[in-house]
Amino acid sequence: xxxxxLDLASxxxxxxxxxxxxxxxxxxxxxxxxxKDSRSSARAGGIETSNQNHKDVAALAEEEExxxxxxxxxxxxxxxQLVLYDPAAVGAGEIALDADPVNSQxxxxxxxxxxxxxxxxxxxxxxxxxxxxxxxxxPTKEKYEEIREHILEQPFYCETAHEWRxxxxxxxxxxxxxxxxxxxxxxxxxxxxxxxxxxxLLRIRxxxxxxxxxxxxxxPSGKRLRSMVEVEKYLQEHPxxxxxxxxxxxxxxxxxxxxxxxxxxKRPYRPALAPDENEPVNRITWIAxxxxxxxxxxxxxxxxxxxxxxxxxxxxxxSKRMSNADAACKSS
DNA sequence: GCCACCGGTGGC
DNA sequence: GCCACCGGTGGC
Numbered sequence: 001x002x003x004x005x006l007d008l009a010s011x012x013x014x015x016x017x018x019x020x021x022x023x024x025x026x027x028x029x030x031x032x033x034x035x036k037d038s039r040s041s042a043r044a045g046g047i048e049t050s051n052q053n054h055k056d057v058a059a060l061a062e063e064e065e066x067x068x069x070x071x072x073x074x075x076x077x078x079x080x081q082l083v084l085y086d087p088a089a090v091g092a093g094e095i096a097l098d099a100d101p102v103n104s105q106x107x108x109x110x111x112x113x114x115x116x117x118x119x120x121x122x123x124x125x126x127x128x129x130x131x132x133x134x135x136x137x138x139p140t141k142e143k144y145e146e147i148r149e150h151i152l153e154q155p156f157y158c159e160t161a162h163e164w165r166x167x168x169x170x171x172x173x174x175x176x177x178x179x180x181x182x183x184x185x186x187x188x189x190x191x192x193x194x195x196x197x198x199x200x201l202l203r204i205r206x207x208x209x210x211x212x213x214x215x216x217x218x219x220p221s222g223k224r225l226r227s228m229v230e231v232e233k234y235l236q237e238h239p240x241x242x243x244x245x246x247x248x249x250x251x252x253x254x255x256x257x258x259x260x261x262x263x264x265x266k267r268p269y270r271p272a273l274a275p276d277e278n279e280p281v282n283r284i285t286w287i288a289x290x291x292x293x294x295x296x297x298x299x300x301x302x303x304x305x306x307x308x309x310x311x312x313x314x315x316x317x318x319s320k321r322m323s324n325a326d327a328a329c330k331s332s
Numbered sequence: 333g334c335c336a337c338c339g340g341t342g343g344c
Numbered sequence: 345g346c347c348a349c350c351g352g353t354g355g356c
Contacts, residue, residue: 119337203337205337205338209338210339210340211347214337216336224335224336226349227348227350228349229349230349230350253348254347265339266345267340267345267346
């Protein structure tokens with residue numbers, strides 16, 4: 001089968017929810033609750049909520065968005081904030097996106113330990129203005145990647161959006177806010193754009209997994225590569241790409257960071273090498289989100305420690321690191 | 333059989 | 345804690 005290009009400008013295409021590359025994504029409301037076939041979501045003005053599940057944006061909104069007080073100290077941080085957010089609720093309203101990145105079919109995982117559920121997906125891209133700190137929607141993934149590539153040296157301002165929104169200024173209301181209705185994730189800055197003809201895909205994993213997302217590069221041939229090692233090997237096998245200028249520096253498998261704390265399962269405590277067998281083992285493995293985290297929006301307060309039943313379900317036997325000797329026996 | 337999605341491991 | 349890599353596997 002052939003893959004479509006993720007063509008953000010062509011609604012309807014695709015197979016993707018995968019958002020590419022990028023950045024902060026707010027993958028939206030997610031899964032695990034009732035499947036939603038069609039993006040329901042009410043919204044007024046553009047973003048609003050898709051209600052449904054909460055998904056906390058909370059403390060982070062406070063930490064990262066800084067739209068209030070000491071702006072001086074924040075300009076630097078602000079430049080680093082690119083966001084992808086879930087589309088589920090976007091689409092309409094005053095923000096007329098040229099593209100419908102979102103038009104993705106719900107993904108459903110099929111892992112045994114997870115009741116079939118809808119996986120989050122990123123469908124739109126936003127970047128924070130380095131001046132007013134308001135989030136501005138970026139019309140296409142490609143434009144987003146272009147901005148992200150040099151976001152540190154070339155901060156994004158509302159004026160930057162004049163290319164697609166002539167009238168926009170810092171006086172205009174934000175395109176979206178971290179209202180807790182979606183899952184947000186902060187992207188890494190300065191990730192190179194993928195080589196021409198290649199696509200960088202970001203797949204958000206389900207909540208409670210061991211990692212937040214995966215990045216894949218799709219070669220023009222359709223081949224999916226999932227690590228620098230694979231890219232290097234692929235380029236060696238296809239020197240024509242190298243001849244065309246494709247180089248390793250154009251790849252990055254960095255994934256965005258979820259704003260929602262605890263979206264990713266905590267890794268069990270790992271004893272140091274050659275641990276004392278008699279030493280008690282700390283087994284904190286899981287801190288669940290009960291969906292009430294919205295309540296903490298903007299509150300930098302203490303984390304929630306809810307004694308949820310899930311804490312027990314997810315408990316795992318702590319793993320021990322291999323000793324050096326064992327490691328030596330294991331070939332790479 | 334392929335592949336998307338996930339967990340585990342090793343390293344820092 | 346985060347990152348990188350890669351093996352396993354259910355569903356198609």
